[in-house]
Amino acid sequence: MDVDKIEAGNDLDALIEVCLFGGTCARCQKRPEDCCERIGDFALDDYCEHRQHYSTSIEAAWKIVESRARWSPYAPWFELVQRPNGYICNFTSNARDSAFARTAPLAITKAALKAVGANHR
Numbered sequence: 001m002d003v004d005k006i007e008a009g010n011d012l013d014a015l016i017e018v019c020l021f022g023g024t025c026a027r028c029q030k031r032p033e034d035c036c037e038r039i040g041d042f043a044l045d046d047y048c049e050h051r052q053h054y055s056t057s058i059e060a061a062w063k064i065v066e067s068r069a070r071w072s073p074y075a076p077w078f079e080l081v082q083r084p085n086g087y088i089c090n091f092t093s094n095a096r097d098s099a100f101a102r103t104a105p106l107a108i109t110k111a112a113l114k115a116v117g118a119n120h121r
Contacts, residue, residue: 003099003110003113003114003118004110008056008105008106009055009056010051012054012055012106012110013055013109015050015051015109015111015113015118017051017055019062019071019113019116019118020112021067044079052102052107053105054105054108055105055106056105057105058105059072061104061108061109062108064108065078065080068115069111071115075091076091077092077093078091079091080104080108081109083100086103086104086107087100087101088100089101089104089110091112091114091115092110096114098111
């Protein structure tokens with residue numbers, strides 16, 4: 001899966017729930033499989049009414065940053081840099097795990113997925 005090619009929205013938000021937060025909705029504790037019509041390549045259409053909008057909301061994306069000690073072996077590292085055309089984010093010290101996006105929430109979500117190896121699944 002190429003994390004850089006996933007657009008902001010339900011699919012990316014579902015990936016965050018599955019890969020970072022154990023596959024359950026943070027509020028209702030339902031697994032995505034229990035909340036959606038179809039599972040396949042993380043095409044989770046409105047998989048949960050309580051879904052956090054990690055890829056589009058800075059408040060939700062910041063929950064990823066605050067919880068990084070739970071899901072990342074590189075917990076002390078976090079970098080978010082504003083560039084002229086967007087943001088670069090990294091949760092590891094490896095440049096290969098950096099993510100560039102037009103918005104901060106999108107950069108945070110993509111970098112978090114790269115940090116846990118979702119780019120290689």
